[in-house]
Amino acid sequence: xxxxxxxxxxxxxxxxxxxxxxxxxxxxxxxxxxxxxxxxxxxxxxxxxxxxxxxxxxxxxxxxxxxxxxxxxxxxxxxxxxxxxxxxxxxxxxxxxxxxxxxxxxxxxxxxxxxxxxxxxxxxxxxxxxxxxxxxxxxxxxxxxxxxxxxxxxxxxxxxxxxxxxxxxxxxxxxxxxxxxxxxxxxxxxxxxxxxxxxxxxxxxxxxxxxxxxxxxxxxxxxxxxxxxxxxxxxxxxxxxxxxxxxxxxxxxxxxxxxxxxxxxxxxxxxxxxxxxxxxxxxxxxxxxxxxxxxxxxxxxxxxxxxxxxxxxxxxxxxxxxxxxxxxxxxxxxxxxxxxxxxxxxxxxxxxxxxxxxxxxxxxxxxxxxxxxxxxxxxxxxxxx
Ligand code: ADP
Ligand code: MG
Numbered sequence: 001x002x003x004x005x006x007x008x009x010x011x012x013x014x015x016x017x018x019x020x021x022x023x024x025x026x027x028x029x030x031x032x033x034x035x036x037x038x039x040x041x042x043x044x045x046x047x048x049x050x051x052x053x054x055x056x057x058x059x060x061x062x063x064x065x066x067x068x069x070x071x072x073x074x075x076x077x078x079x080x081x082x083x084x085x086x087x088x089x090x091x092x093x094x095x096x097x098x099x100x101x102x103x104x105x106x107x108x109x110x111x112x113x114x115x116x117x118x119x120x121x122x123x124x125x126x127x128x129x130x131x132x133x134x135x136x137x138x139x140x141x142x143x144x145x146x147x148x149x150x151x152x153x154x155x156x157x158x159x160x161x162x163x164x165x166x167x168x169x170x171x172x173x174x175x176x177x178x179x180x181x182x183x184x185x186x187x188x189x190x191x192x193x194x195x196x197x198x199x200x201x202x203x204x205x206x207x208x209x210x211x212x213x214x215x216x217x218x219x220x221x222x223x224x225x226x227x228x229x230x231x232x233x234x235x236x237x238x239x240x241x242x243x244x245x246x247x248x249x250x251x252x253x254x255x256x257x258x259x260x261x262x263x264x265x266x267x268x269x270x271x272x273x274x275x276x277x278x279x280x281x282x283x284x285x286x287x288x289x290x291x292x293x294x295x296x297x298x299x300x301x302x303x304x305x306x307x308x309x310x311x312x313x314x315x316x317x318x319x320x321x322x323x324x325x326x327x328x329x330x331x332x333x334x335x336x337x338x339x340x341x342x343x344x345x346x347x348x349x350x351x352x353x354x355x356x357x358x359x360x361x362x363x364x365x366x367x368x369x370x371x372x373x374x375x376x377x378x379x380x381x382x383x384x385x
Contacts, residue, residue, distance in 0.1 A: 024073045024325040025351040027056060029332050030113035031078040038333045048334050051075045061337055070344050072351060082120055086132040093133050095323050096255035097140055103256040103317035108329030109339045110262030117327055118259040130236055130257050138201035148246055154239045155197045157214040160309050161232035168214040169195040181313050189313050233310055234259045256317055264339055285310040296353040319356050326350045
């Protein structure tokens with residue numbers, strides 16, 4: 001009866017998810033910072049940005065009587081905390097635990113709060129989505145273990161820089177590996193020679209060590225926009241396997257957390273030489289992401305996933321019964337209005353998308369594991385995920 005209750009809860013959860021659609025878009029405006037060189041608006045001056053829970057508008061600077069209006073699944077005002085953002089994405093973490101392939105993106109210009117949203121700072125209230133997702137999975141693990149489920153979780157963290165994959169968790173820094181994306185028979189992606197760490201989400205010290213290592217390894221360069229602007233995409237991937245030995249069942253889900261490179265255009269960041277080459281490559285994979293969402297929005301029969309490493313790697317979360325959430329980070333300053341409008345227009349495009357929906361029931365998501373040796377090979381990691 002307890003088991004049935006759990007299955008029923010999961011079934012209801014899935015129905016609600018289906019109704020809400022498999023693509024979510026949230027906008028988040030960060031607070032003003034001392035470095036912005038602008039002040040927040042007081043009551044005397046009309047604000048450039050207006051926001052409600054699900055809408056926001058931006059002043060049309062060339063025509064003050066007009067405003068650009070946008071609607072999303074959720075809008076986070078500057079006062080929203082990390083816990084508020086996490087509260088909205090936690091059901092997608094549940095979907096990954098239920099066996100879906102899920103991707104969360106942070107998109108926006110450099111300095112808009114992408115890394116703050118994903119990674120955050122420290123281990124207190126400022127910690128971001130990655131550590132919070134791990135905590136939720138840890139709690140879920142404790143509950144489900146009482147019910148006879150065994151969990152294994154694998155973590156990898158890579159960076160896509162100039163269309164080249166880099167392993168952020170590699171031990172030997174002097175040895176550069178060439179990584180390739182391979183596709184399994186079930187469509188799942190694996191990356192060759194990538195460090196994969198088996199981690200207990202409840203082992204906080206181990207989790208913090210992995211995140212600290214990856215943060216240190218991220219390639220950064222400086223442009224006129226921001227002294228430490230990120231010129232690469234980082235992809236944090238969790239592969240979760242839950243197994244019920246007694247019932248010969250296994251559930252496999254994936255959660256990707258992607259901190260995208262700055263979306264600013266070349267002409268504003270004034271880049272030259274190597275920087276310009278990078279920006280073109282960065283824009284290639286970002287524009288491929290835009291192309292993919294455009295094609296999905298137009299219900300095109302050909303979705304150009306293969307045009308960039310990023311979209312090819314994340315294809316399972318961007319198609320079929322995958323689930324995607326785009327958090328569009330915005331700067332509050334008047335100077336960034338042109339950039340903000342670009343981000344919001346892209347976000348609106350994503351908001352129109354519905355993924356392919358090769359719908360599976362919970363029963364189908366749980367594949368039967370018929371033999372003990374099969375279970376043993378999954379445990380030892382011999383079976384590709
Ligand atoms: P990005 O990754 O988009 O370049 P960051 O996440 O590095 O931007 O944010 C730029 C700066 O703004 C950082 O100093 C960060 O701590 C700060 N910041 C961003 N969002 C918030 C927020 N919601 N609350 C407080 N500080 C923030
Ligand atoms: Mg960043």
